[in-house]
Amino acid sequence: MNNNSLILALPKGRILKACIPLLEKANIIPEPAFFDADSRLLRFKTNDPELDIIRVRSFDVATFVAFGTASLGVCGSDVLMEFDYPDIYAPLDLNIGHCRLSVAQLANTKDKNLGDPARWSQIRVATKYPNLTRRFFAKKGVQADIVNLHGAMELAPVLKLSHLIIDLVDTGSTLKANGLQEVETIVDVSSRLIINRTALKTQSVRINALTERFRQILSPQSAA
Template sequence: MAKPIIFAIPKGRILDEALPLLAEAGIIPDADFHNKDSRALRFGTNNPDIDIIRVRAFDVATFVAHGAAQLGIVGSDVLEEYSYSEIYAPVDLDIGHCRLSVAEPADLAASDDISEWSHVRIATKYPNFTRRHFEAKGVQAECVKLNGAMEIAPALGLTRRIVDLVSSGGTLKANNLVEVDILCEITSRLIVNRVAFKTQPEIRPLVERFREIVGGSDAA
């Protein structure tokens, strides 16, 4: 009996938008998936040939890159951070819209000129992408890796600036921070393990189904 396809989807902000797309593609998780008390990470679906795993967004890319999952949904921010060559991202799903931005305290921003930066110290969970972004501008970025609570870093003196995801900007405002630069706009992508895409013929129709659902939107 062939092993089921493993489809990795992220916990958090993308999940609610991803579930209707999965349903339209004919993939509906078992009831236990919606049980908030469940500690399970792997779930069956209405399709016996497809199982779902629910993991952290950054881990979706890792599971797919290493072939532990064949398909996944993840933000383009994660793909930019890891740059896994083993991942093929064929479809922009047009969900999870936000941006990856530089922010700093409002009083600093009032007199700051980002065009004069030569060295910056930044708290972020995207150190690789952040360094590349600033290197392209001739700026040396010293990145302090944090996994969360980025907005408190300037107030506590850890760094003066942060790079983090911004949607409404409400969290920045609540912590007296303002955006001063945008690294990129973010959407979520359907990702596929390149080897699985070539060797498992049942995957290609799934990719095409998602492309049809979002109106043929290919990832950039």
């Protein structure tokens, strides 16, 4: 690996699949191991000798970029709002990874207070977004007791671990399958190109050139 390479952090999972066509259009071609589902590698070379890719958990992309370990990354706006890192600059909405961050509860709940946000006073909420959740309920004058979970969120109300959940929703089919319904949408979410502010100053030419590649493929003329 070239120690002077820029590092682009990409999230694992469904957003990674959406990133691949963008990489191709931007003429960023990872080495074959990047596409091997059985590969245990986490850092990959590309056709650009001055650009490497790392593949990390979606929540960790922002941390790698904020601390300058990666110069650039692709990160959901939900993660940016949760951590609110001052060292991250997010110049481009990549128009991928669209979903929404929502409040959900049991569909057959008998507690009518849960269905009316204006009547919440104190509530237990399961989520992997503790900071965002606290801010959301604080604006409503509600004291939220946060239960931190990182998976199987839909089980929390079913098993009475929490009254509500706050989680990402795409089609809503997982909520429905587990007997939950959306109560309120907090914010619409999409994935952004993010940049470490210090790296942008010290490696501005290379980073601006990469950013411009993505900007060009996102332009209306490119889509036509």
